[in-house]
Amino acid sequence: MKSLIYENRSFLKSARIESDGENLVFTRRNISGENRVKINIAQIRKISAQKNMLSYSLKIDRENEKSVLFGGLDQTAVEELKKHLGSLVEIKAAIKQQVVTLEQARKEASRVLDSLSKDFDARPVISYLINQGVQLDSSDIHITPRKEYAVIQYRIDGLLREVARMNSDFYARLMTAIKNRAKLPSYKKSTPQDGSFHFDEDNHDMDIRCATIPTLFGEKVVLRILNTDKNPLFLEDLGISENVLKSYRELISEPQGCVILTGPAGSGKTTTIFASLIHIYNNYEGTVNIATIEDPVEYSIEEFQQTQINPIMGLTFAAGLKSLLRLDPDIMMVGEIRDPETAQTAIRTALTGHLIFTTLHARDSLGVFPRIIEMGIKPGMASSSVTAVLYQRLVRKLCPECRVESSPPPELLKSLSQYGKSIDKYYTSLGCPACSGTRYSGRTGVFELLNVDENIRGMIMEGKPYGDLFDYCREKGMNFLWEDALEKVRSGITDFDEIVRVCPQYSY
Ligand SMILES: [Zn+2]
Numbered sequence: 001m002k003s004l005i006y007e008n009r010s011f012l013k014s015a016r017i018e019s020d021g022e023n024l025v026f027t028r029r030n031i032s033g034e035n036r037v038k039i040n041i042a043q044i045r046k047i048s049a050q051k052n053m054l055s056y057s058l059k060i061d062r063e064n065e066k067s068v069l070f071g072g073l074d075q076t077a078v079e080e081l082k083k084h085l086g087s088l089v090e091i092k093a094a095i096k097q098q099v100v101t102l103e104q105a106r107k108e109a110s111r112v113l114d115s116l117s118k119d120f121d122a123r124p125v126i127s128y129l130i131n132q133g134v135q136l137d138s139s140d141i142h143i144t145p146r147k148e149y150a151v152i153q154y155r156i157d158g159l160l161r162e163v164a165r166m167n168s169d170f171y172a173r174l175m176t177a178i179k180n181r182a183k184l185p186s187y188k189k190s191t192p193q194d195g196s197f198h199f200d201e202d203n204h205d206m207d208i209r210c211a212t213i214p215t216l217f218g219e220k221v222v223l224r225i226l227n228t229d230k231n232p233l234f235l236e237d238l239g240i241s242e243n244v245l246k247s248y249r250e251l252i253s254e255p256q257g258c259v260i261l262t263g264p265a266g267s268g269k270t271t272t273i274f275a276s277l278i279h280i281y282n283n284y285e286g287t288v289n290i291a292t293i294e295d296p297v298e299y300s301i302e303e304f305q306q307t308q309i310n311p312i313m314g315l316t317f318a319a320g321l322k323s324l325l326r327l328d329p330d331i332m333m334v335g336e337i338r339d340p341e342t343a344q345t346a347i348r349t350a351l352t353g354h355l356i357f358t359t360l361h362a363r364d365s366l367g368v369f370p371r372i373i374e375m376g377i378k379p380g381m382a383s384s385s386v387t388a389v390l391y392q393r394l395v396r397k398l399c400p401e402c403r404v405e406s407s408p409p410p411e412l413l414k415s416l417s418q419y420g421k422s423i424d425k426y427y428t429s430l431g432c433p434a435c436s437g438t439r440y441s442g443r444t445g446v447f448e449l450l451n452v453d454e455n456i457r458g459m460i461m462e463g464k465p466y467g468d469l470f471d472y473c474r475e476k477g478m479n480f481l482w483e484d485a486l487e488k489v490r491s492g493i494t495d496f497d498e499i500v501r502v503c504p505q506y507s508y
Pocket residue numbers: 399400401402403429430431432433434435436437439440
């Protein structure tokens with residue numbers, strides 16, 4: 001008799017595992033149909049489950065047979081399977097290693113760097129620094145030469161933290177090795193350079209983006225860790241409040257139009273776009289073509305068609321988008337609108353029956369329109385093509401280990417009262433070893449969603465001032481970024497200091 005061990009119908013994770021007592025049957029739905037593997041249980045030596053970006057994959061080792069790979073499972077599937085097969089299933093350490101504190105990292109880094117001899121091997125040092133960056137959950141490693149030494153800093157939850165200093169001569173040797181690894185000419189020191197390399201060591205598998213720039217005291221390098229495993233890729237996990245999420249889901253379900261994400265660099269825009277694309281892809285059960293043009297490709301999703309721009313070879317955002325259009329895509333993502341040509345192409349794409357996602361630098365959600373118009377787009381075109389603007393920033397979450405109830409700051413109460421709100425319990429944090437004294441741990445998004453309705457379209461076409469648009473949105477009940485941030489404080493996720501640091505609180 002066949003028994004069902006596990007089933008998931010969500011497309012990107014669509015999988016089924018069944019057993020008839022003798023065999024295990026793994027089924028996965030693909031664009032091209034079903035992919036089924038039948039394996040005799042007696043033959044199974046070991047099943048190792050390893051976590052990838054979105055899901056788990058299984059490697060099934062068989063007696064005298066080659067091993068089989070089966071992907072697209074969630075944690076429940078792995079647990080169910082373990083219940084069924086017991087010790088045959090081995091869960092491999094998640095790619096993210098044990099987290100270290102900043103203090104531990106500092107001690108360890110000084111020990112490693114101080115023990116180097118003049119002719120040290122630089123490759124393991126690079127690996128060491130990247131590994132440490134991942135353990136600290138950092139997004140970038142900055143190595144900056146100063147007059148007498150180079151300083152090594154990690155960007156953690158958006159802020160730069162110094163971890164170690166390095167003798168200048170040693171730094172020169174390390175720099176040469178980094179540039180060699182990123183295939184950059186190490187003898188060229190007077191121009192900025194941009195390269196990348198793949199890092200596949202110690203359970204990590206990710207891309208490292210390498211950018212250098214000449215400074216007064218030598219070349220500086222920034223290594224960006226594209227460790228996509230740590231970010232949630234589902235809309236529900238980003239911190240969007242329930243009613244905003246509801247209207248955002250509706251807006252991105254329109255078959256055409258331009259959805260723009262705005263916010264400073266490093267505010268999670270790409271993560272939100274990918275979560276949106278995955279949501280749409282799942283809604284259509286994989287029957288749509290999703291194509292992206294990016295710089296850099298941060299998340300690689302097997303089911304999407306992704307292209308990295310390469311301006312030196314003439315592959316710019318605008319050129320890439322034009323070529324894409326000839327390939328009959330349904331939904332497109334263009335990394336960023338930086339120039340009038342990309343703006344023109346993106347807007348025209350949205351007006352010709354496609355759904356397109358992109359990002360643009362602007363002061364807030366309403367500020368997107370003057371920026372596009374500045375780039376030479378007619379107000380009528382801008383307003384009729386853009387269907388939604390999502391403005392976002394990331395705030396750090398209070399460390400759960402040292403979070404305490406406290407009396408709310410008077411400024412917070414004042415700000416809340418302007419919106420007719422109050423607060424029951426106010427939380428802040430004290431700093432502890434778990435958060436390296438930073439008081440925070442991890443980040444979540446704060447959002448402002450502009451739903452571009454007919455009235456807003458009319459006002460933009462008539463060239464109405466920002467204040468009029470702001471007032472209209474306020475009357476309509478739109479939640480601005482600052483209000484969303486206040487909500488995050490009211491629910492004890494973060495504190496007032498943090499939202500003041502991250503979110504502007506102007507009202508035009
Ligand atoms: Zn703490």
